[in-house]
Amino acid sequence: MRKLGFILMAVCVIGFAAPAISAEFQFHGDLNHRFMLHTNHAEWFAGPGETTRNETVNGELRGGRLDDSDVDDQWAEVKYRLWFEAATDDGAVKGVVATEIGSLDFGRSARLDYSGDDIVFEFRWGYVDFQVPGIDHSSRLRIGLQPISVNPYLWQENVAGVNWFGSSGILDYQLAWFRGHDNGIDWDDDDDDAHEDVDAFLGRLNYKPDDNLDAGFFVLFQNNDGGDDMEGEDHTIYPRKYEVKFLNDVKFDLLTVGIDGSYKINNFFFNYDLMYQDGEMEGRFRDNRVDIVDDFDVQAWFGHLDAGINFGNHKLTYTFWYASGDDDPDDGDFDAFITTDTDVFDSIIFFEGGYTDDDYYTEKPYILDKGMIFNKLALDSKITDKLTVGAAVLYLMTAEDMEYTDNNGRDQDDDELGWEIDAYFKYMLYSNLEFSVNAGYLFSGDAMDYFEEDCDGSDDEDIFASTARIRYSF
Amino acid sequence: MVAPVRKRLTSFFILVLSLFFFSSLVHAEILDQLARDFSSISGYVVKKCDGQFIIDLDTSDGIIQGDIFSVVSSGEKLVHPVTGEIIGSLKQVKGILKVVRVKTGFSFTRPLLGENEIHAGDSIQRYEDITAVFWDYTEDGRNFFHRLQNKVPSLKWTGYDQAQQFRPQKPGPVPETGTAIVFILAGDTLNVRGPEFMLLHTYKLSEIPATDTTTSRFTSMPESSPTKISPSFHEERPSASDMPLEPKWDRTAGSAEPAEPVFAGVNFVEKLSGPPSVMADFISYDNELLLATTDGYKIDVFNIKNGMVPVAKGDTEIRGKILWLSWWQPEPSRKPFLAVVNWVDNSPSGTLFELHNDTLKPLGDRISMFIGAFDIDGDGSPETLLGQRYDPEEFFGHRIRELKWTGGEFKDQKPPVKLPRRFTVSGSLIGDLTGDGVPESAFIRDNILYIYSGKEALYKSSKEMGGTLSTLLYEVNPGTKDPMTNSIAIEIPPIRTDLVGNNIPELIAVASKRSALSYTGIDPGIKKAWLTVLKYENGQFTEGTLGDEIKSPIQGLEVYGGQVLMLTSKTGSVLSQGGSSRLIALPLKHGGR
Known part of the structure; x- marks a missing residue:
């Protein structure tokens, strides 16, 4: 607690001193209070790797579990982020430092139970950003832990690196190096190469000839050339953790080439993303059926389209995406699209659509290594300047069948995850104080039987969740 | 013969109607301006300073030099005879202040009445319950008086006939007016004078037809010639501080x-x-x-x-x-x-x-x-x-x-x-x-x-x-x-x-x-x-x-x-x-x- 006080005091001192040193200074915060109002399957929303129990069904690794009976729960949590920026008068140099407190569940032992008093700090952002000298147009170099967006369905989170980006007329460009994980040095290994880390290199061009068209092209090369050298590490690729950020101990090369952008014509709008991945992974793969060590060839792709129309203060959007899945890990190929680190919000039941954003099934736009076929029709309406409401109908399938043996010993394969209905309202209590409530209900499809304790070849457990948040931003 | 007479009568009737309508528009505009100039503005006495009182109002609140404020205190509570609820209280004017200098964030006022009764923290209200009289030298302004009375209800108006009875032959200070606001209608001019017979505002009734843009308040005018709708302070403008702005x-x-x-x-x-x-x-x-x-x-x-x-x-x-x-x-x-x-x-x-x-x-x-x-x-x-x-x-x-x-x-x-x-x-x-x-x-x-x-x-x-x-x-x-x-x-x-x-x-x-x-x-x-x-x-x-x-x-x-x-x-x-x-x-x- 003393540490928090010290940091806040330092922030205040710097803040109030700012006018005197004639620098542009801003102090911002995001004070977010989230509530799981009710869910009938709390075990579903335990994030990946939360507990082994929640990854296992009837002793078999499934990457998720639905109990035979309801597991009703409600909880509350806080997450506070505070950050400050200092910049020169002309904006040429800017420094940002951000911290994050939480999330802390109300009443959680040693967190926010009686008397509170736990310290859970994260270093959220910390970077310096400056205009590259000698360049007339906007051209900036950003160094440190920073928010990045390679593509919202591929990599959109924080990472440390060096990022050069600029804008010259109708063309924007970006070149960046990011280090997701440093493997360190194995001092006991004379042959260890200290350069063998998890690196990413990004090149991007964005073409924006006018207000209605935006087209981007990017290439992302990622590799981890030291993962399997580390003794005692788990080199396993788990379907639930099929994401680059969980492959620190797996040797891989991965190239992603993509286009993305948007187009507007009259009241219609379109957003699109198309990505192709190629590469290889060297490690152990383990799911409910196989446990193999191999050099896997990766060939996967992802396509996304939003098509919508604005009418008055309403927006109707149809969203579709296809993330390729892997039908047979035993064949030496990985055909499943893999993200690096991202957050997808398009479903309350499957993704991070609930406001308790540390409690979700997955943050990736696919299920396990089975990919996804995603359909969503959403209507959003701004009723007043303060009130926004919306509702959506979703139909979700895996791209490849979920294959398993049920409790009766019969082999099953299904791809239908089910129909989901979501709704929300958001009301601004004051200009920067938001109150939101949402709810989602999944009419489970047969593929959800894969996760069920009562695994009998047909869906038995629908899932409901309703969350809320009160969020003050400044 | 009948047709031309009827035509002339019709024309005359239309002309009279038009003049009446036109005159109404002019009066309506002046009355609106009067309502604004004498609207109620509330504030507080901050402190006494060298015989003057500082109040917490300034230009941004809408006050100007010469404004009159009554210092009010809460009087007897009014209790409803049936429900027993307190429905308000009778305010009592215990002093009167005149704005003499407007500064940033505050103003200086001079006490005209009840100096010893006024204290820091007292509530003040512009032109609230100040006695007002209407001297009509045109003998034709009764209707105008009634409309004025309705537009500026915060003043405590003396009746038209009573005011006319004590009206001097020529406009000038008389003991009866005391600290009253005096509205003097003579010819096409309405002069408003405050306590001590100081000129507060001048309004010319004939010069501001609604469609005549050449005499709008934005027309540059010599400072010594107050327009009919612009406040006039020339009697209290001795200092350089009241002069027009220059960089x-x-x-x-x-x-x-x-x-x-x-x-x-x-x-x-x-x-x-x-x-x-x-x-x-x-x-x-x-x-x-x-x-x-x-x-x-x-x-x-x-x-x-x-x-x-x-x-x-x-x-x-x-x-x-x-x-x-x-x-x-x-x-x-x-x-x-x-x-x-x-x-x-x-x-x-x-x-x-x-x-x-x-x-x-x-x-x-x-x-x-x-x-x-x-x-x-x-x-x-x-x-x-x-x-x-x-x-x-x-x-x-x-x-x-x-x-x-x-x-x-x-x-x-x-x-x-x-x-x-x-x-x-x-x-x-x-x-x-x-x-x-x-x-x-x-x-x-x-x-x-x-x-x-x-x-x-x-x-x-x-x-x-x-x-x-x-x-x-x-x-x-x-x-x-x-x-x-x-x-x-x-x-x-x-x-x-x-x-x-x-x-x-x-x-x-x-x-x-x-x-x-x-x-x-x-x-x-x-x-x-x-x-x-x-x-x-x-x-x-x-x-x-x-x-x-x-x-x-x-x-x-x-x-x-x-x-x-x-x-x-x-x-x-x-x-x-x-x-x-x-x-x-x-x-x-x-x-x-």
């Missing part, structure tokens, strides 16, 4: 000729109804002066040539905060458009509106750019519309285009002038400031005023420029799990006018002092505001000030008819609603454009 140049900058700058000599103050304005823009069109103002959600348009006459009001029909607005007049003969920028779904949305009857009608599609109009050729009409793209990192992007409105849609082209990389289409002007005939660009960004010639920097101010209530908290990276937010201030554009009469325009911009809170982005935190003036001479810009500081943010600025017009706004607390706006006119010594 006060910074002596350290070399060019000194300091004048005494004050805002006490206001020509008029108008209070806007509704929530406080966060942005306003003026335009002169068709011999009228239009004011467009927004509280961030709706827009009101007034014709302020002859009072605050509503012209149009409405919503932009876009559910998103209005960041700013500006008048655009692509052709001098054409009715001006209103260019409005909303913030919708984390991006700007620019829309053009035209005045259509009493509403604002959107034209065609929106454009996802910040749009703003500029008077680059310096003819007083903003003929150039620029659009600026949004950049999440810096908010104001680097791509700026000139926009043309043809065939119901925007077409863009290269802007007519070279602009610096950090130029913003809000809080800026483009025009000749150095007298070389080539336009410069001036803009306020992050509280600093920059002036550029093309891409060459000519001037950079200290960090005290701007001061606006139009602020926005936006997400730099929307759609992410933990979006990074930033705040931005949308500044009031500087204006260009010849203040010293040498045919070289000066630049006037709003400056302000902010509290530490403003640096957090939580609240604008403006403690006081003033006008900074820049003039170009000997190859450099010299700084000066125009007038005194005021404690309210300035949300609109214009020079018109020899006066500086400022729209000031007072807000409630950080979280509460409330507040108000006022339009203040201050005379300029050398006129301005």
Whole structure:
């Protein structure tokens, strides 16, 4: 607690001193209070790797579990982020430092139970950003832990690196190096190469000839050339953790080439993303059926389209995406699209659509290594300047069948995850104080039987969740 | 024979009706002005100081030198005879104060009555329960008296007949009036005199037909000739502090000729109804002066040539905060458009509106750019519309285009002038400031005023420029799990006018002092505001000030008819609603454009 006080005091001192040193200074915060109002399957929303129990069904690794009976729960949590920026008068140099407190569940032992008093700090952002000298147009170099967006369905989170980006007329460009994980040095290994880390290199061009068209092209090369050298590490690729950020101990090369952008014509709008991945992974793969060590060839792709129309203060959007899945890990190929680190919000039941954003099934736009076929029709309406409401109908399938043996010993394969209905309202209590409530209900499809304790070849457990948040931003 | 007589009778009847109607309009306008001049304003006594009392009101509250305040105390409570509820109390006037000097944030008053009864913390109300009499030397003003009585109900009126009974042969102080306000109607003039028979206001009933724009309150007039609707203070204007404004140049900058700058000599103050304005823009069109103002959600348009006459009001029909607005007049003969920028779904949305009857009608599609109009050729009409793209990192992007409105849609082209990389289409002007005939660009960004010639920097101010209530908290990276937010201030554009009469325009911009809170982005935190003036001479810009500081943010600025017009706004607390706006006119010594 003393540490928090010290940091806040330092922030205040710097803040109030700012006018005197004639620098542009801003102090911002995001004070977010989230509530799981009710869910009938709390075990579903335990994030990946939360507990082994929640990854296992009837002793078999499934990457998720639905109990035979309801597991009703409600909880509350806080997450506070505070950050400050200092910049020169002309904006040429800017420094940002951000911290994050939480999330802390109300009443959680040693967190926010009686008397509170736990310290859970994260270093959220910390970077310096400056205009590259000698360049007339906007051209900036950003160094440190920073928010990045390679593509919202591929990599959109924080990472440390060096990022050069600029804008010259109708063309924007970006070149960046990011280090997701440093493997360190194995001092006991004379042959260890200290350069063998998890690196990413990004090149991007964005073409924006006018207000209605935006087209981007990017290439992302990622590799981890030291993962399997580390003794005692788990080199396993788990379907639930099929994401680059969980492959620190797996040797891989991965190239992603993509286009993305948007187009507007009259009241219609379109957003699109198309990505192709190629590469290889060297490690152990383990799911409910196989446990193999191999050099896997990766060939996967992802396509996304939003098509919508604005009418008055309403927006109707149809969203579709296809993330390729892997039908047979035993064949030496990985055909499943893999993200690096991202957050997808398009479903309350499957993704991070609930406001308790540390409690979700997955943050990736696919299920396990089975990919996804995603359909969503959403209507959003701004009723007043303060009130926004919306509702959506979703139909979700895996791209490849979920294959398993049920409790009766019969082999099953299904791809239908089910129909989901979501709704929300958001009301601004004051200009920067938001109150939101949402709810989602999944009419489970047969593929959800894969996760069920009562695994009998047909869906038995629908899932409901309703969350809320009160969020003050400044 | 019958037909011509009937025709003549009809014509005569119409003429009489027209005169009656016309006369009613004139009287109605004067009565409205009277209602404003004698409206109730509440405040408190702060302290006693050298025989005078300081009160907590100033120009931004709408008071002027000569105003009379009653010091009131709560009297007997009124209890309802049936329900037993307290339904109010009888106020008692225990003293009367006259405003003698208006300063920033407070005013000095002289006690006229009950000096010993007045204490710090006492509640005061302008013209509340002050005795008023009406002397009618025309013998024909009974109806006018009754309408006046209805318009100014806060005064304690003596009956028409009783007042006429004690009316002296010639207007002059008589013991019966004491501390009363005396309304004297003689010929076509209504003089209003306060205690000690001091002249407060003069109104000429015959000279302000509603359609006669040549005698509007914006017509430059000698200070010694008070107009019928402008407050007159000539009997109490002995000090230099009440003289029309002229710039006060910074002596350290070399060019000194300091004048005494004050805002006490206001020509008029108008209070806007509704929530406080966060942005306003003026335009002169068709011999009228239009004011467009927004509280961030709706827009009101007034014709302020002859009072605050509503012209149009409405919503932009876009559910998103209005960041700013500006008048655009692509052709001098054409009715001006209103260019409005909303913030919708984390991006700007620019829309053009035209005045259509009493509403604002959107034209065609929106454009996802910040749009703003500029008077680059310096003819007083903003003929150039620029659009600026949004950049999440810096908010104001680097791509700026000139926009043309043809065939119901925007077409863009290269802007007519070279602009610096950090130029913003809000809080800026483009025009000749150095007298070389080539336009410069001036803009306020992050509280600093920059002036550029093309891409060459000519001037950079200290960090005290701007001061606006139009602020926005936006997400730099929307759609992410933990979006990074930033705040931005949308500044009031500087204006260009010849203040010293040498045919070289000066630049006037709003400056302000902010509290530490403003640096957090939580609240604008403006403690006081003033006008900074820049003039170009000997190859450099010299700084000066125009007038005194005021404690309210300035949300609109214009020079018109020899006066500086400022729209000031007072807000409630950080979280509460409330507040108000006022339009203040201050005379300029050398006129301005």
